[in-house]
Amino acid sequence: xxxxxAKSILVFGLFMSTPCAWSQQKPEPVLRxxxxxxxxxLNKNRSLMAYTDQLGQSLRIMDMETQExxxxxPHRVGPxxxxxxxxxxxxxxxxxxxKKSVTSEIKAYDTFSEVNASxxxxxxSTGYLTFDPRDFTVLAMHEKGITSKRLxxxxxxxxxxxxxxxxxxxRFVVTQKAVLWVNDMGLTLNALSDDGxxxxxxxxxxxxxxxxxxxxxxxxxxxxxxxxxRVLGRGRDARWHSSKSLLLYSAARMVGPKAYDFDVRVSxxxxxxxxxxxxxxxxxxxxxxxxxxxxxxxxxxxxxxxKQSYEKDVALTASEGPENTGAxxxxxxxxxxxxxxxQ
Numbered sequence: 001x002x003x004x005x006a007k008s009i010l011v012f013g014l015f016m017s018t019p020c021a022w023s024q025q026k027p028e029p030v031l032r033x034x035x036x037x038x039x040x041x042l043n044k045n046r047s048l049m050a051y052t053d054q055l056g057q058s059l060r061i062m063d064m065e066t067q068e069x070x071x072x073x074p075h076r077v078g079p080x081x082x083x084x085x086x087x088x089x090x091x092x093x094x095x096x097x098x099k100k101s102v103t104s105e106i107k108a109y110d111t112f113s114e115v116n117a118s119x120x121x122x123x124x125s126t127g128y129l130t131f132d133p134r135d136f137t138v139l140a141m142h143e144k145g146i147t148s149k150r151l152x153x154x155x156x157x158x159x160x161x162x163x164x165x166x167x168x169x170x171r172f173v174v175t176q177k178a179v180l181w182v183n184d185m186g187l188t189l190n191a192l193s194d195d196g197x198x199x200x201x202x203x204x205x206x207x208x209x210x211x212x213x214x215x216x217x218x219x220x221x222x223x224x225x226x227x228x229x230r231v232l233g234r235g236r237d238a239r240w241h242s243s244k245s246l247l248l249y250s251a252a253r254m255v256g257p258k259a260y261d262f263d264v265r266v267s268x269x270x271x272x273x274x275x276x277x278x279x280x281x282x283x284x285x286x287x288x289x290x291x292x293x294x295x296x297x298x299x300x301x302x303x304x305x306x307k308q309s310y311e312k313d314v315a316l317t318a319s320e321g322p323e324n325t326g327a328x329x330x331x332x333x334x335x336x337x338x339x340x341x342x343q
Contacts, residue, residue, distance in 0.1 A: 027277070027306040030296060031067055037298050037305065039079045039201075040286045043087030044242075048111060050090055051286075052077055054301075059092055061111065072109045072116070079201055080128045084151070088112065091119075091138060091151075093129045106140065106149070122147055127175030128199070134208040139182075141175045146182065170226050172211045174202050179213050181226030192229050195219050205240045210269060212238035218252045218259050222269050232271040236262065237286045245269050248287045248295060264297055264308070276310050 037051040042064075049062045056078035062069045073094050081092035089108050096103045104126040106119045119138075127141035136151040170183035177198055178191040195217050202213035212222045214236045221229040234252040241248070251265035262283040267273030276295065277284050283300040290296050294309045 027279075027308045030305040030307050032305070033062075033069070033303050036301055036303055038286070039081075040288060040296075040298060040305075041081070041083060042288050042290075042296075043083045043090075044085065045087055046290060048083075048087065049288075050081060050083065052079075059090075059094075061090060061109070070114065073107075078128075080126075082129060082131045084108075085133065085136070091129060091131070093126060093140060095125060104140070104142070106138070106147075119149055120147055127173065128202070130172055130174045131204065132171050132208055133204065133206055137171070139171065139173050141173055141180070146173060172204060172226075174199060174211075174213065179211060179221075179223070179229075181223075183226070190226060192221075192223050192226065194221050194229060201237055203238050203240050205245075206242055210240070210245075212240065212247050212249075214238055214249065218254075220247075220249055222247070224269075230269075230271065232267055232273075233265070234259065235265065239288060241289055247273075248289060250283070250285050250287060250297075251275065262300070264295065276308060 036054050038054055038056070040049055040051040042049050047064055049064055050059065050072075051062070052059050055076070057076045058074055059072040059077045059081060060069050061072060072090060072092070075094040075096060077092050077094050081090060083090055089110050091106070091108050094105050094107065096105055101123070102125050104122040104124065106122070106126075106129065108117050108119055109115070110117070122140070122142045124143050126147070130139045131137075132139070137148055138151055139146055139148045170181050173180045173182050173189075178194070179199060179202065181190045181192060182188070183190075194213075195215050197215045197217035197219075200214050200216050202211060204211050210222060210224050212220065212232075214220050218234045218236060220232040220235045220238060222232055223229040232247070232249075234254055235249045236252070238247055238249040240246070245268055247267050247269065249265060249267070250262040252259040253261040253263065261280060262285060263278055264276040264284045264287045265273055266276055276287075277297075284297045284306075285300045287295050287297040290307060294307055296305060296307050298305050
């Protein structure tokens with residue numbers, strides 16, 4: 001492990017030339033780093049932010065108060081990392097290359113002790129790390145099956161909703177090619193239908209019932225408990241709200257088959273939503289919920305982090321509360337004919 005600390009530079013006097021379409025407030029500059037921030041993810045209390053470089057390497061953690069940065073690993077991680085529920089540990093899968101083979105190392109980084117701990121070693125390249133919040137199980141597909149580890153935390157006590165969750169009905173497992181629904185104790189694998197271009201990003205809702213994923217052809221899908229997916233629109237970088245059935249993502253502005261720009265959009269699980277930004281020629285990426293009145297995001301290929309305030313009532317496009325995230329069964333949205341590539 002290589003630890004490297006650096007002090008990022010606060011940005012002053014930077015403003016986007018075009019304000020949000022419906023908001024009177026312009027995006028506010030938060031900070032600037034030495035290089036672009038990719039796949040940014042905040043921990044539970046938003047005190048720490050994890051991200052990689054443009055190659056999916058050099059996984060780092062930034063302290064949002066001091067702007068100090070520590071490099072967790074220099075190896076390739078890609079989007080295969082997540083925060084623990086308490087926000088104190090970062091779990092990730094790194095790829096170790098030697099002259100003849102590739103090994104996947106699943107590790108956890110403790111932000112207090114600043115120490116990495118190995119959880120599992122798998123020959124070859126695995127699928128994405130998939131965390132089930134219902135019972136703190138992490139899964140990853142590999143060439144011989146699925147590796148599954150039950151994570152345990154000091155002083156851990158499952159909440160009532162976790163105890164009631166019917167985990168035996170199935171779990172989501174995500175690979176680079178498809179999202180899978182695994183049931184019958186892992187004996188049955190069902191690939192959820194999408195456009196077949198491959199999975200670029202995904203996020204599982206805090207109650208574990210819903211998954212949202214985006215493909216390399218910029219389609220956004222949502223599925224509940226392995227049911228037929230619904231297409232919400234075109235975009236990338238999906239992220240669920242921590243307590244509401246709302247999805248934040250970078251919505252694609254399309255001309256024919258080509259995406260020419262990305263703006264932040266908030267949507268409910270049925271696709272009803274609003275744009276939060278409208279900034280021509282500035283592709284907003286990796287939006288994250290900051291609080292009930294603002295979000296943060298970065299701009300593709302830039303080193304700047306921005307904060308955007310919004311009117312709370314405008315963003316309430318769906319029922320609030322985790323108990324409502326599974327209130328209705330999503331049916332297929334006939335935006336296009338879906339297909340699935342074989343694994």
